[in-house]
Every structure is written in structure tokens, then in C-alpha cells.
Amino acid sequence: MTTTRRPGQPVHIVLDWDGTLTVKDTMALLGGLPRARDLRLYNQRLHRPESEPPSHLRGEAEVNSIVDLTPPASVNLWDGFVAAYMEDYRAHKALHYPVTPKESPREERASPDQYSRWLESLKVVxxxxxxxxxxxxxxxxxxxxxxxxxxxxxxxxxxxxxxEDWNCLFEMSVSQAGDQQAPLISKISIISVNWSECFIRWSLYLAAERLTNISPASKAALLGRIDNMKISSNEIHGLDSPQGSSGKLTGNVRTAREKAERLPEFSNQSEAAAAKQQHREAAFVVYVGDSGTDYECFRGADLPIWISDQGEEENRRVRRFEAVFRPLNTGNESGGFKSCHLKEWAELTDRGDGDWCAWADDLKEVADWLKSVS
Structure with a gap:
């Protein structure tokens, strides 16, 4: 669904996390959590008074002596998880790939429905x-x-x-001191298949604390936005428990479709109903992502924006777009998932020439474009 924005229409920005707000995927960083836990428990032991508390007042991890997990052991376990995932993926692909593999992968052309079914089939993996x-x-x-x-x-x-400039969209969603106008971006949220919402929020918060090019008042407003913003993701169960996590991974935001199922609360279909009831205008939904898992959100947003590498040469960018969404038909013929520069998107959409996915070099380009059309 791609529609152009009406003058004055409020804007909701929905962002992917890994590869969109970040330069590269961050899932591997979660593999360092056991080591961080062990260091914390080790430091606690060093500073424990002689009359230590009974075991029922201490954390489960410490009582069960899992602080002995060495860095190589946790690294090896994580590498094993990655290897098992890739083995599952290869086996699944051999049975469920939606098109017959070609000698030249660029010749593989799946329809949007075929591609959607392929993405959803990865749920089992x-x-x-x-x-x-x-x-x-x-x-x-x-x-x-x-x-x-x-x-x-x-x-x-x-x-x-x-x-770079990751914070520009966030700053456009908060009121500036002395500014009587409402923020250009009325709402900003994140939808991610990452395993930890807590990790995403802390990463943003700590990165915002380090910003030096904004005023103290703007930084305080930005930190408040991050602290309270909606992040739809998965989680490691029990992080806030005194005993620590049970080790269980919770949540059901693991596939492209499950990401899109978090989008309706921001999308025009449900937003329009709520807006009508509250006598206000429905928001214009912009989804910004970088990978195949964003495809269903791209289809559901008013304006889908794919983040390309900054300064990437045109032919190389086209090839990468094809590779990211392979085997989806990304050609300009009918039924293709076509890309265009963000500046061209409104004109092409108004012409009714099929569905277009806009691309931008970086998040600042998205912010600048929003300012230019507001």
C-alpha cells in the first residue's frame, strides 16, 4: 500500500533496528551476555562481606555455580547456535524455495505472493x-x-x-524549546526481530547520552522519547528478576509477517478508525528498513523506504536491492517490486504506475525529505 501524504497530515515513523538504525546486525552481541553476567557475579563475590547471605537470597545463577562458564565456552555455544541455524536454513531452503534455482540468481523471479509464502515458511527455522x-x-x-x-x-x-545522524528522526519527534508548533513526526516506533527489546532500548539510550552536538534540553527530550517509545520486539525472559533470566526467549516477532502484524496499530487501516472516532486526521505511516524481513512492513506502509549504503553507485545499488529481496521479482515489469529514489516516489505513486519502494542513502536523507515536503 503506497499513498502520498496530504498537506499537514501527521507522520508516524516506524523503524527497523538491525541494519537500519545500526550499521550492521547486532544479534551476535547478545552472545556476550553470559560473560557480562559472570563478570558481575565475580565482582560481587570480591566485595561480599564475610557473613554472606544464605543461598535463597542470592541469584539463581550464582547458587548454581554457572559463573564458571568461561569466555571460550560461551563463544563456542553461540557459534554452535549460529551453525545449527544455518544448517536448518539450508535444509529448509532445499525443500521450500519458491522458484527453481537458476544458474544466474538474477533470473529467479518469484511473485509477491510466492515471496511472502517463502518468508513466512522460515518461521519454523x-x-x-x-x-x-x-x-x-x-x-x-x-x-x-x-x-x-x-x-x-x-x-x-x-x-x-x-x-550517522541516527538521531535526526528522533529529534524531529520531540517538541523543541520555544517552538509552538507540533513536532513534524507525531510518533516514532521500532519493530524488530532482534531477541531483546531491552538491548535495543539501552543501546539507543546510551548512544543518545554520548551525543555532543545537541543542547542539554534537546538531549533530555530525546532520552525521554527513547525511554517511552514503543519497541515491538522479542525478549529474554526475566531480566528484571533479582535472580536474573530463566534463560527463556519470549516474544513472537521473528518473521516478516509477524513484524507486519505489529504494523497495523500504526497503519492507516486501524489508525483511520481511531482517528475518525477521535475527530482527528489519520497519520501517514513511513516504514524504514533494510532487509527481506521488512518486506511485509514495506507492503503495509503508506511510504516504504529501503536504506541503501551511503554513496553507493547506481548499478551496484540496483544489484544489492535484487540480492536483498531475492528471489522476489524486482524488475520494472508488471508485478515487480520496483525501487526508486525517495525524491521520485511521490510522482511515480501519483501516476499509479504500480507499487514503488523508495530508497535513500541514509536516515538524514529521509529526515531532509520529510522537511522538504512538510
């Missing part, structure tokens, strides 16, 4: 992976502070990098 990690109790005893420490260390080392 995603849930098997989550169940495998749950059974291992890999995250047992992990607490929120461990998640924050992993995010902080990753920002320090550069293992976690947010895209």
Missing part, C-alpha cells in the same frame, strides 16, 4: 533457533544491568555502531 537457545539456558541468570553493560562496551569498542 526462526522458532527452532529460539527454542534451541532456550533449552540450553544460555541466558540463565542474565540481568538488565548485564544487557546495559554489553551495549555500553559495544559502543566503546565500535562493535555496535549506529548510523
Amino acid at each position: 526462526e522458532y527452532a533457533s529460539a527454542e534451541r537457545v532456550t533449552r540450553s539456558r544460555f541466558f540463565r541468570g542474565v540481568r538488565t544491568e548485564d544487557v546495559a553493560n554489553v551495549a555500553r562496551d559495544a559502543l566503546d569498542s565500535g562493535a555496535l555502531q549506529l548510523r
Whole structure:
């Protein structure tokens, strides 16, 4: 669904996390949580008074001596999860790929319906992976502070990098001091298949604290927005428990369709009904993503925007767009999932020439475009 925005229509921005707000995928960073837990428990032991509390007042992780898990052991476990996932994926693809593989992958052309069914078929692979990690109790005893420490260390080392100017859209969603007008972006939210909403929020919060190019008042408003914004994702159960996590992975945002099922609360269909009841105008929904798991959200948004690599040469960008959504038909013929530059999107959409997915080099380009059409 692609429609042009009416003058003055409020804007809802919905963002993907991995690869969209961040430079690269961050899931591997969660593999460091057991080590962060062990370091925390080790430091607690060093500073424990001689009259230590009874075991029922101590964390489950410590009582069960899982602090002995060494870094190589946790790394090996995580690598095993990744290997098992890839093996499951290859086996599944061999049986369920929607088109006959061609010698040249660019010749593979699946219809939108075929591609959607393929993406949804991957549900069995995603849930098997989550169940495998749950059974291992890999995250047992992990607490929120461990998640924050992993995010902080990753920002320090550069293992976690947010895209340049990542905060520009967030700042457009908060009222500025002395500004009597409503923010250009009326709502900003995140939908992600990442395993931890807590990790996403802490990563954003800690990154915002480090910003030096905004005023203290603007930073406080930004931190408040991050603290209260809607993030639809999965979670590691029990992070806030004194005993730490049970090790169970919870949530059901693991496929493209499940992501899109979180979109209706922002999309025009449900938004229009709520707006009519409240005598206000429905919002214009912009979804920004970077991968195949964003496809169903792209289809459900008023304006889908695919983030390309900054400064990427045109032919290379086209090839990467094809590769990201393979085997979906991304040609310009009828039925293709066609891409155009963000500046061309409104004109092409108004012409009724099929559905178009806009592309932008980065998030600042999205912000600048929104300002230019408002």
C-alpha cells in the first residue's frame, strides 16, 4: 500500500533496528551476555562481606555455580547456535524455495505472493533457533544491568555502531524549546526481530547520552522519547528478576509477517478508525528498513523506504536491492517490486504506475525529505 501524504497530515515513523538504525546486525552481541553476567557475579563475590547471605537470597545463577562458564565456552555455544541455524536454513531452503534455482540468481523471479509464502515458511527455522537457545539456558541468570553493560562496551569498542545522524528522526519527534508548533513526526516506533527489546532500548539510550552536538534540553527530550517509545520486539525472559533470566526467549516477532502484524496499530487501516472516532486526521505511516524481513512492513506502509549504503553507485545499488529481496521479482515489469529514489516516489505513486519502494542513502536523507515536503 503506497499513498502520498496530504498537506499537514501527521507522520508516524516506524523503524527497523538491525541494519537500519545500526550499521550492521547486532544479534551476535547478545552472545556476550553470559560473560557480562559472570563478570558481575565475580565482582560481587570480591566485595561480599564475610557473613554472606544464605543461598535463597542470592541469584539463581550464582547458587548454581554457572559463573564458571568461561569466555571460550560461551563463544563456542553461540557459534554452535549460529551453525545449527544455518544448517536448518539450508535444509529448509532445499525443500521450500519458491522458484527453481537458476544458474544466474538474477533470473529467479518469484511473485509477491510466492515471496511472502517463502518468508513466512522460515518461521519454523526462526522458532527452532529460539527454542534451541532456550533449552540450553544460555541466558540463565542474565540481568538488565548485564544487557546495559554489553551495549555500553559495544559502543566503546565500535562493535555496535549506529548510523550517522541516527538521531535526526528522533529529534524531529520531540517538541523543541520555544517552538509552538507540533513536532513534524507525531510518533516514532521500532519493530524488530532482534531477541531483546531491552538491548535495543539501552543501546539507543546510551548512544543518545554520548551525543555532543545537541543542547542539554534537546538531549533530555530525546532520552525521554527513547525511554517511552514503543519497541515491538522479542525478549529474554526475566531480566528484571533479582535472580536474573530463566534463560527463556519470549516474544513472537521473528518473521516478516509477524513484524507486519505489529504494523497495523500504526497503519492507516486501524489508525483511520481511531482517528475518525477521535475527530482527528489519520497519520501517514513511513516504514524504514533494510532487509527481506521488512518486506511485509514495506507492503503495509503508506511510504516504504529501503536504506541503501551511503554513496553507493547506481548499478551496484540496483544489484544489492535484487540480492536483498531475492528471489522476489524486482524488475520494472508488471508485478515487480520496483525501487526508486525517495525524491521520485511521490510522482511515480501519483501516476499509479504500480507499487514503488523508495530508497535513500541514509536516515538524514529521509529526515531532509520529510522537511522538504512538510
